[in-house]
Amino acid sequence: MEDIKQIIERLGFETSLELNEIPKVDLYMDQVIQLFENKFTESKRNDEEKVLTKTMINNYAKGKLIFPIKNKKYSKEHLILISLIYQLKGALSINDIKVTLDEINKKIINEEIDLESFYTSYLNLTSQNVVDFKKDIDARVKDVKEEITTNQEESSSYLEQVLMISSLVHMSNLYRRVAEKLVDGIGTEKEEKRQK
Structure with a gap:
């Protein structure tokens, strides 16, 4: 059996989109895709697999997994949500992700959540995981x-x-x-x- 430790190291489980890696300026879709492709390339099963596509992002927006985009630009909050969706979609259906993130989206819109603090907690837990x-x-x-x-x-x-x-x-x-x-x-x- 191939050495499991070598497999784990190649998979880059420690890779997460850190807050300091999210630009302070809003990004266009192509920039968002590039950011995620660069960050999560190690997590792909093969070179043909895409981390994120325009279709995926459009489906997240249409399915209301993320709150509405303004002027075709994605904010830091959008990028945090897309990062969460990226992790959740490995195990949950799109509908389950929508249910899970619905209240967070509402809290973002109503400015009732410190999303960066929440995301920091998420990153801390994933690191421990x-x-x-x-x-x-x-x-x-x-x-x-x-x-x-x-x-x-x-x-x-x-x-x-x-x-x-x-x-x-x-x-x-x-x-x-x-x-x-x-x-x-x-x-x-x-x-x-x-x-x-």
């Missing part, structure tokens, strides 16, 4: 090796890889399902408020 993930992945590798050694008559690199892939996907599904239930809770809370 990477540390925790690296520890957890070491434990998973150990568990898979033990399973192969203990329960398999024939030990092979291929079977070890299949078990590792299956274990990682299962963990991913567990986390995604909990996240979806939390999104459902946001939707339920909104419905209860409307009925009052």
Whole structure:
């Protein structure tokens, strides 16, 4: 099995769009795309994959995942939201992302949120998540090796890889399902408020 630590290092999990990397001036769509392509190029599975496209941004705007754009320019707040969407879309549907970010968008419009402070908290948590993930992945590798050694008559690199892939996907599904239930809770809370 390929060394998991090497894979993790190549994937650039520590890569995030930091606040100091977001220009203070509003950007046109092409500039936004370039910023994200440059920042998240390591996270792409292959060279053909796009981090962000005009179609994606237009769909985010049409789907009201981000508050309305003014003069075809994207503010710092838009870039923060697009960064959040970029991370969320790996596990949640567009509708779930809309539900998740709807209240934040309203708070931005009404100037009721310190979005930079919120985003800093998000970045702090993602940084800690990477540390925790690296520890957890070491434990998973150990568990898979033990399973192969203990329960398999024939030990092979291929079977070890299949078990590792299956274990990682299962963990991913567990986390995604909990996240979806939390999104459902946001939707339920909104419905209860409307009925009052």
